[in-house]
Amino acid sequence: IKSAQAQKVYQIGTDVTYPPFEFANKNNKYVGIDIDIMKAIAKEEGFKVQIKPVGFNAAVQSMEAGQLDGVIAGMMMTPERKAKFDFSQPYFDTGIIMAVGKNSKIKNFEQLRGKKVALKTGTAAALYANSIKKKYGFKTVTFDDSNNMYQDVVTKNSVACFEDKPVMQYAINQGTPLKIPVKPANKSTYGFAVRKGHNQELLAKFDAGLKKIKANGTYDKIKNKYLGTKH
Ligand code: GLN
Known part of the structure; x- marks a missing residue:
């Protein structure tokens, strides 16, 4: 009852x-x-x-x-x-992208060789970046939230980060000084x-x-x- x-x-x-x-x-x-x-x-x-x-x-x-x-x-x-x-x-539709500093010359994954990339723990973007890490020879550093990951690129500690396109684009539109030089990979949905x-x-x-x-x-x-x- x-x-x-x-x-x-x-x-x-x-x-x-x-x-x-x-x-x-x-x-x-x-x-x-x-x-x-x-x-x-x-x-x-x-x-x-x-x-x-x-x-x-x-x-x-x-x-x-x-x-x-x-x-x-x-x-x-x-x-x-x-x-x-x-x-x-x-x-909602999404896809994974790489973002780099606003004035960065990096345009592709080949240019990441020997450099450091910022990732967010447990994300699909981190999983993707880790899957191509060996091939392109980059190092990684991880963060628990997106903003700290972006700041690591803004302060040039890392040269790039991997994030979802709608989220990265929104942050850029709001003034985060990063840019997206690549087309989205692994298109998917939320x-x-x-x-x-x-x-x-x-x-x-x-x-x-x-x-x-x-x-x-x-x-x-x-x-x-x-x-x-x-x-
Ligand atoms: N969209 C990403 C994922 O699915 C990250 C989600 C998030 O960071 N909130 O892994």
């Missing part, structure tokens, strides 16, 4: 700073495309979420350990992750993830809600709010 039982509050892990998908705004409120989508879907489907900005790698690890119900964090649906997690329908075989009802509600917010214009409104109407 579940009379006065409190409604479950799903614990959703996310990154600390990954604009435009999740970040603290100037009122120190946690916002972004992922956060707004999750909240709009929860409202539409009548469930409750608590957003936990713990960092990308920590969020994924905690979900794997069963300490979080799901992760929304600009998380690319990679084949490796599909073996461990169940993903929602895709909600999805909301849960542990494989767990929280299937949450995943189903997410997909149902995503369909509704796409149909009623909320999804476009959220995208436009952060990216403008041209993207």
Whole structure:
């Protein structure tokens, strides 16, 4: 008999700073495309979420350990992750790029030989960079969040970093003095993830809600709010 039982509050892990998908705004409120989508879907489907900005790698690890119900964090649906997690329908297109200093002469991976590259722990971009590291002979240094990774290139400690194109482009548009000299590799999509075989009802509600917010214009409104109407 579940009379006065409190409604479950799903614990959703996310990154600390990954604009435009999740970040603290100037009122120190946690916002972004992922956060707004999750909240709009929860409202539409009548469930409750608590957003936990713990960092990308920590969020994924905690979900794997069963300490979080799901992760929304600009998380690319990679084949490796599909073996461990169940993903929602895709909600955003992405691809991996290399970024270099604004005035850098580096245009391709060959020019990375013998140099240092900044990566973010646990990301698809880091996995990609590590897969070509031997071939192009570069060294790596890792960071837990994107901004510290960008700053390592800005301060010229590293010559390049690897990131998702929509995220890097947004940071550049906001004034981060980097540029993207290459075309995106490993084009993919972002999805909301849960542990494989767990929280299937949450995943189903997410997909149902995503369909509704796409149909009623909320999804476009959220995208436009952060990216403008041209993207
Ligand atoms: N999009 C990248 C990935 O899927 C990184 C996500 C993140 O850093 N929040 O690995």
